[in-house]
Amino acid sequence: MVAFPEVDTITIRDALHDATRRLMTAGIPQPQLDARLLLAHAMNAPGERFYGREDAPMPLEPRAAFEAAVLRRLNREPVSRVLGSRGFWSLEFELNEATLDPRPDSETLIEAVLDHIEPREAPIRVLDLGTGTGCLLLSVLSEFPRARGTGVDIAPDCVAIARRNAKANDLEDRASFQVGNWDDDLGAIFDVILCNPPYIPTSVVPTLEPEVAVHDPPRALDGGADGLDCYRDLASRFNRILAENGHIFLEIGHDQRSDVSTIMAASGLRNLSTRADLAGHDRCLVLKGG
Numbered sequence: 001m002v003a004f005p006e007v008d009t010i011t012i013r014d015a016l017h018d019a020t021r022r023l024m025t026a027g028i029p030q031p032q033l034d035a036r037l038l039l040a041h042a043m044n045a046p047g048e049r050f051y052g053r054e055d056a057p058m059p060l061e062p063r064a065a066f067e068a069a070v071l072r073r074l075n076r077e078p079v080s081r082v083l084g085s086r087g088f089w090s091l092e093f094e095l096n097e098a099t100l101d102p103r104p105d106s107e108t109l110i111e112a113v114l115d116h117i118e119p120r121e122a123p124i125r126v127l128d129l130g131t132g133t134g135c136l137l138l139s140v141l142s143e144f145p146r147a148r149g150t151g152v153d154i155a156p157d158c159v160a161i162a163r164r165n166a167k168a169n170d171l172e173d174r175a176s177f178q179v180g181n182w183d184d185d186l187g188a189i190f191d192v193i194l195c196n197p198p199y200i201p202t203s204v205v206p207t208l209e210p211e212v213a214v215h216d217p218p219r220a221l222d223g224g225a226d227g228l229d230c231y232r233d234l235a236s237r238f239n240r241i242l243a244e245n246g247h248i249f250l251e252i253g254h255d256q257r258s259d260v261s262t263i264m265a266a267s268g269l270r271n272l273s274t275r276a277d278l279a280g281h282d283r284c285l286v287l288k289g290g
């Protein structure tokens with residue numbers, strides 16, 4: 001007869017080992033790290049990674065929460081969604097089912113803003129179209145202490161979470177958010193326009209990793225048959241909301257620079273520069289008016 005250990009004798013190491021093995025068997029890319037992050041979450045100890053503490057007994061109380069978290073990850077839900085938040089730039093952003101899980105690639109837009117806009121004390125007016133969690137707008141506001149901004153999203157649940165993120169990051173005095181179809185309800189002009197629109201071709205969405213295809217909202221991903229629908233819609237809108245000498249920072253798919261530049265040029269917007277992400281892919285077009 002096999003002697004199973006008493007439940008009470010399970011250590012942190014046992015719990016981590018079991019979760020890591022199950023995650024690895026399911027093909028999860030970073031099983032050890034994910035197991036540690038999920039256990040820290042279940043134990044309500046966000047910064048803990050348990051190095052040097054593996055021999056401590058696993059407390060009884062968080063076991064059910066840890067198992068539930070592991071099952072969600074086995075279902076290919078990203079760790080950030082299980083944890084309910086994601087670090088982006090220097091800030092932390094709460095997520096919900098309506099928001100895209102912010103991507104490190106999108107930090108390229110913030111780097112491009114810092115390259116082109118000075119001084120930091122400039123009282124710039126910033127617009128973020130398709131704000132999601134508010135990550136682009138709030139990150140720029142955190143770098144420009146006198147800037148003010150507006151974030152717009154068509155999804156009311158994004159706007160609700162973006163407001164919470166502004167408050168949690170002490171930026172609510174300079175940030176406002178509203179529900180709307182792009183700039184339809186704005187009637188104002190802006191010095192800096194940030195936009196990361198949906199740009200994945202419809203047929204490609206189901207082929208993406210389940211973390212994206214299943215758990216990111218389709219409205220945040222699907223850019224129509226060729227991925228370019230939103231750019232066509234936005235090009236004619238940018239001119240009426242861009243201040244004289246204003247800049248647009250537009251996220252693009254890695255192979256879309258030429259197509260999007262052509263669409264923008266047809267509306268009189270010229271491509272000032274292109275910034276690549278850390279993988280070397282074209283990620284951000286910097287545009288100016290004619």
Ligand SMILES: C[S@@+](CC[C@H](N)C(=O)[O-])C[C@H]1O[C@@H](n2cnc3c(N)ncnc32)[C@H](O)[C@@H]1O
Nearest residue numbers: 100102130131132153154181182196197198220
């Ligand atoms: C790719 S996500 C970007 C979210 C966030 N800015 C980021 O970078 O993580 C695109 C966002 O655009 C929003 N969106 C899609 N169509 C829209 C529209 N017609 N008007 C306003 N927002 C829209 C989606 O709800 C989604 O939040």
